[in-house]
Amino acid sequence: MTQHLIILPVVLPLVAGIVLLYRRLGRLSQTKRLISVVTTVLLLPISAALVMQASSGDVTYYALGSWQPPFGIVLVLDRLSALMLLVTAILAVGSVVYACGGDDEKGSNFHGLFQWQLMGLNGAFLTGDLFNLFVFFEVLLLASYALLLHGGGKAKIQASVHYVVLNIAGSSLFLIAAGVLYGATGTLNMADMAERIAQLPAEREGLVTAGALLLLVVFGLKAAMLPLYFWLPRTYGYAPAPVAALFAIMTKVGIYAILRVYMLMFSDHAGALAALEQPWVWWLALATLVMASMGVLAARDLRLLVAYLILVSVGTLLAGIGMRSPEAVSALLYYLIHTTLVTGGLFLLAAMIGTQRGKAGTRLAKGRPMAEGGGLALLFFIGAIAVAGLPPLSGALGKALLLNAAEGSQRLWLWPLLLLSGLAALVALSRAGSTMFWASHRGTPGGDPLPRPQWVGVIWLVAAAPILLMLFAGPVSDYTHATAEQLANPEALIETLLPATGDAP
Template identity: 75%
Template sequence: MMQHLVVFPIVVPLVAGILLLYRREGLVRFKRAVSVVATLMLLAVSMALVGRASSGEILYYALGDWQPPFGIVLVLDRLSALMLLLTSVLALGAVVFACAGDDEKGSNFHGLFQWQLLGINGAFLTGDLFNLFVFFEVLLLASYALLLHGGGKARIQSGVYYVVMNLAGSSLFLIAAGILYGALGTLNMADMALRVAELPADRQGLVTAGGLILLVVFGLKSAILPLYFWLPRAYAAAPAPVAALFAIMTKVGIYAILRVYLLIFGDAAGPLAALEQAWVWWLGLATLAASAVGILSSRDLRMLIAYLVLLSVGTLLVSAGMRSEVSASALLYYLVHTTLITGGLFLLAEMIGVQRGKAGTRLVKARPLVQGKALALLFFIGAIAVVGVPPLSGAIGKALVLAAADSTQRLWLWPTLLLASLASMIALSRAGSTLFWRSAHGNPSGTRLPALQWFGVIWLLSAAPLLVVFAHPVSVYTQATAEQLANPERLTETLLSPSRGQL
């Protein structure tokens, strides 16, 4: 069984999705049980895979026993194992929260949720560029339907824009893959890295064009400026459990940038080395600045959190643009923190909106909440964590990112990131005052919230103190992951030497 463990993150949600989509209506308890059990299985498998990857060994699974570079391979290293674990932790909080009633507002929620996980996990595991495109399409198809779950004008409007933008991105992905295949003769990423290192001068222009088109695609997925306009409206309009799961979606784009450009366009790529660096660095800074403006202008809690996701994207992109082992380690720590905290904040916003009744999540004065003290405490924890105020994990994550910059990069990064963080603090302070303090007079309104929703929020927001308590082992793992990324020849040797690393 252990030799097939690496394929389980794909097989489990695939089988669960088929079971859940077999009947559209009814069997609510059965569907909830299958979905939660499947997600718990993913969590257990991901923990086992992290244990396997933590030794530093790179493993691969050749589907149909077709060896690379000709067959389809799934690759397990420290980075992919970390992303699988992060996805399963986030998904568990979101799916349990949905079982409190959000899943009944439309059909096929749990089946689509599992297939979304299938696409996300496949993107993190694949070692082939074309299959990265395939898994992108799987997760996007599921996300289209999940975004519209429950209906409504706002979701339809944002959904149309979301679909159009991602269809354009998919077309560009195919064009880029075709260009790179024509120039290199392969789409296995390890094999591509070797061929780029030996590329004749007359083909460098084609490969450069293909690589930059890919950067546009990954920039669209990660919501880099000026390709971020789809994100705030889509995330703000999505159902709360879907928006929480979407917190990992932009990280798929970040992961693709790390995987493709550190491997294929690494230091051994000659004239094409660090092809993406300048673009990612400067556009990441611009994304940070734009997100700060959006945060200050937000008049709805959901929209505010969506712009906080965008701020985290900018922080991750500038970390990737620094292109060093230290910055990659800081990126990974901050990525874990921001994904779980923003996911928890989306769930918390739904709970606050439900208790406020007609006012919803709009930042206007309303009646006090029935469970206002508990909700205010969770909001306070989430706010100081996402802003980066000590003693929670956000402070460690941002400090690591700031410390990773060299003397030249600090001139740009420090004022931009610190001012964006200040904007976040101002906006969240204003939001908290409006939601809890200015609404402290009058009779409490709303109904008491179900226990499953409380579990989902606490499960995700507990990452803020836990990432501080376990900061040392997490940092050790991220540092080892950054070192592994900085030495891609170990991956190419494993995949292209069939006697080594196969599961």
């Protein structure tokens, strides 16, 4: 069973999705909820076991159909892929539990599509093949197209049209880039491609550079990097709450892809092509940070505010990639865990607040007092401290690690911009909190009691995650540091996957 553990994060949600879309289960909402929640919760121990397996430093792979690399399709497990699987599982548990409070009944086939999106996410984190990275991108995108429309509504349809069109364009560019790189190197296995790029003839360097920069455009679109982020605020702002929460990991797929592809294929051994993405990512990250901070201050709706906070985190993470040192990568991985879980939870919390406020919804305007305002205010306070990066929660440590990783002239740019972005978040969240909980004190408290599953989902992500991440900061940062070292030295992965240079398991 142990050797098949790697494939379970893909197969389990695939099978669950097929079962959940079976017609005869159409009216059995409780059965669907049970299958979906059990499947998602099972991903937690599986992902934790894979993290324990990867923590030894060994790279393992699963050859589908027993076709060995570089010719066959492989799923590769290292520290980075295991970490991303675990973060996805934690986020998914909070989202699906919240959805069982009633949001899953606002449209059809929510749970089946939710599982298939998990399959696409997990497959993207595990694949060792560039073309299959494209395939899993398409799987998660197709599921996300349908999930965006869950519950219907004009605003959702308008936001989804922009999202679909841009991602179709991105998919087309991905295919072109993969074709260019395959034509120049003769392989699609990323480890094999890294070996061939290191020995690339000078006349093919231009072609590989063009393909690599095309991929950067695609991954930048997925990560919502400036100038390719304008689709995100409306899309995330109008998505159903559990869908928007799960979408918090979607931008991290782009971050992951940049880390995986460029630190493996364009490492220090790539000669003239080494770190070709670094200047582009660094300056666009800083620009993303500036523009996202302005969006945070300008937002007049709580859901849009959280969407712009995701863009702030994207700029922060990309700045870590732009610094390209093991210390910076370690810091960004710690911050990635924190920001993914907290922003996902804030989308859920925003929906609960909007439900309690009635007609005022999530608009940052005075409304009626909330019947359960005390608990919501406490969770909002914890979430605001965490996402703004204030002590004593994990956001402060993540930002401190990133600031400490900056060297030389990098400090002149990153320190003021990162600190000012935190100030912008603090100002915007303080304004939002005072408007919704303090200024809205007149009238009779309203709002129906919120379902217990919604409270569980929000507490899981907004309160428990940043507190536990801070309490276990030592072992978590040790793991992220070891992950960064493994990424900076990809020889072990290459030797494991290529039989000519190492022993295949």
